[in-house]
Amino acid sequence: MDLLLLEKTLLGLLAAILGAIFISKLRGKRFKLPPGPIPVPIFGNWLQVGDDLNHRNLTDLAKKFGEIFLLRMGQRNLVVVSSPDLAKDVLHTQGVEFGSRTRNVVFDIFTGKGQDMVFTVYGEHWRKMRRIMTVPFFTNKVVQQYRFGWEAEAAAVVEDVKKNPASATEGTVLRRRLQLMMYNNMFRIMFDRRFESEDDPLFLKLKALNGERSRLAQSFEYNYGDFIPILRPFLRGYLKLCKEVKDKRLQLFKDYFVDERKKLGSTKSLDNNQIKCAIDHILEAKDKGEINEDNVLYIVENINVAAIETTLWSIEWGIAELVNHPEIQAKLRHELDTKLGPGVQVTEPDIQNLPYLQAVIKETLRLRMAIPLLVPHMNLHDAKLGERLGCGSYKGLGVFMFWIGFGLKIIPQS
Numbered sequence: 041m042d043l044l045l046l047e048k049t050l051l052g053l054l055a056a057i058l059g060a061i062f063i064s065k066l067r068g069k070r071f072k073l074p075p076g077p078i079p080v081p082i083f084g085n086w087l088q089v090g091d092d093l094n095h096r097n098l099t100d101l102a103k104k105f106g107e108i109f110l111l112r113m114g115q116r117n118l119v120v121v122s123s124p125d126l127a128k129d130v131l132h133t134q135g136v137e138f139g140s141r142t143r144n145v146v147f148d149i150f151t152g153k154g155q156d157m158v159f160t161v162y163g164e165h166w167r168k169m170r171r172i173m174t175v176p177f178f179t180n181k182v183v184q185q186y187r188f189g190w191e192a193e194a195a196a197v198v199e200d201v202k203k204n205p206a207s208a209t210e211g212t213v214l215r216r217r218l219q220l221m222m223y224n225n226m227f228r229i230m231f232d233r234r235f236e237s238e239d240d241p242l243f244l245k246l247k248a249l250n251g252e253r254s255r256l257a258q259s260f261e262y263n264y265g266d267f268i269p270i271l272r273p274f275l276r277g278y279l280k281l282c283k284e285v286k287d288k289r290l291q292l293f294k295d296y297f298v299d300e301r302k303k304l305g306s307t308k309s310l311d312n313n314q315i316k317c318a319i320d321h322i323l324e325a326k327d328k329g330e331i332n333e334d335n336v337l338y339i340v341e342n343i344n345v346a347a348i349e350t351t352l353w354s355i356e357w358g359i360a361e362l363v364n365h366p367e368i369q370a371k372l373r374h375e376l377d378t379k380l381g382p383g384v385q386v387t388e389p390d391i392q393n394l395p396y397l398q399a400v401i402k403e404t405l406r407l408r409m410a411i412p413l414l415v416p417h418m419n420l421h422d423a424k425l426g427e428r429l430g431c432g433s434y435k436g437l438g439v440f441m442f443w444i445g446f447g448l449k450i451i452p453q454s
Contacts, residue, residue, distance in 0.1 A: 084112030091260035114267025156338035176318035357408035
């Protein structure tokens with residue numbers, strides 16, 4: 041009986057493999073697919089490439105297969121483009137066709153299957169979420185409204201480092217203080233709230249949950265179940281932990297921030313001269329029926345992930361590179377002392393008059409990209425990409441973008 045069951049299982053597996061190969065051949069006739077390493081049944085290129093899809097490994101593959109190539113990761117097909125022209129094609133020329141994001145089992149949990157803005161399917165909901173988030177986050181008016189708060193937070197970091205005598209001799213772990221600064225910057229914009237110190241219990245709880253969310257989402261531990269669905273039952277424990285972390289985070293956002301702001305709005309109405317924080321705009325959209333309560337919480341989720349840690353990484357790398365390149369640090373200090381005066385803090389209006397500072401920032405972003413591959417894009421319908429190379433594209437392809445060696449270099453001052 042056991043042998044009969046085993047025989048049926050093996051025959052079924054063989055039939056599934058042959059069917060997948062046959063369907064792939066049929067679909068391949070519609071478009072010429074990009075080149076890539078030869079896949080093996082079921083696993084595709086996963087056993088060859090491994091979990092580590094970092095930009096350095098993909099650079100080596102691009103040297104072998106060209107500026108556009110295909111990776112078959114189990115049942116997922118990923119197109120990798122590694123030139124500015126192709127990246128522009130994905131992001132701009134065919135921005136609508138490739139406007140969606142590829143998701144996975146873990147991101148489906150953390151985003152409520154696309155109830156946020158970043159991972160929602162391109163369409164009416166995406167446009168609505170984009171419009172709602174533009175006014176409170178992505179306008180010059182917001183920059184001018186909150187710049188004094190940002191400048192005060194930066195000044196507080198400098199003062200705190202100065203107050204610590206060990207900083208000058210033993211050094212200091214700057215990340216902790218910079219992390220508090222970034223949380224305060226974003227929570228001022230979102231909720232008109234800030235944390236007084238690194239030991240604030242609510243700050244510690246928020247930071248821990250956000251950190252656990254990032255660890256679970258960025259881990260390679262769940263890739264096998266995402267790439268090969270028949271292995272997904274082995275992820276039950278991992279996905280249960282993801283759901284618990286998601287529930288705790290959303291409940292924290294709701295209890296301590298969203299509901300608190302609602303109470304304040306119900307007891308104290310804002311007049312036209314008062315500054316509305318981001319959550320006020322978002323709650324107005326909810327009250328108008330444009331979005332629901334879950335959408336509000338997932339917007340807060342997006343900002344906690346996308347706006348805080350990525351900026352913190354870039355600041356850390358910028359400081360590290362200046363420490364490791366004292367000659368560039370000296371030139372930058374010379375520009376600041378000459379244009380502003382010794383010890384004078386940089387403010388938002390000063391930046392346009394500081395070309396070397398701008399070059400240092402751009403070179404940091406080029407050399408130490410927070411997300412080298414960007415967040416993968418996906419086409420919902422059949423599309424063509426890299427026509428001059430004779431390539432086409434299936435629908436549902438994840439598109440990774442990376443390009444190494446392009447960008448603004450630091451230009452030494454004369």
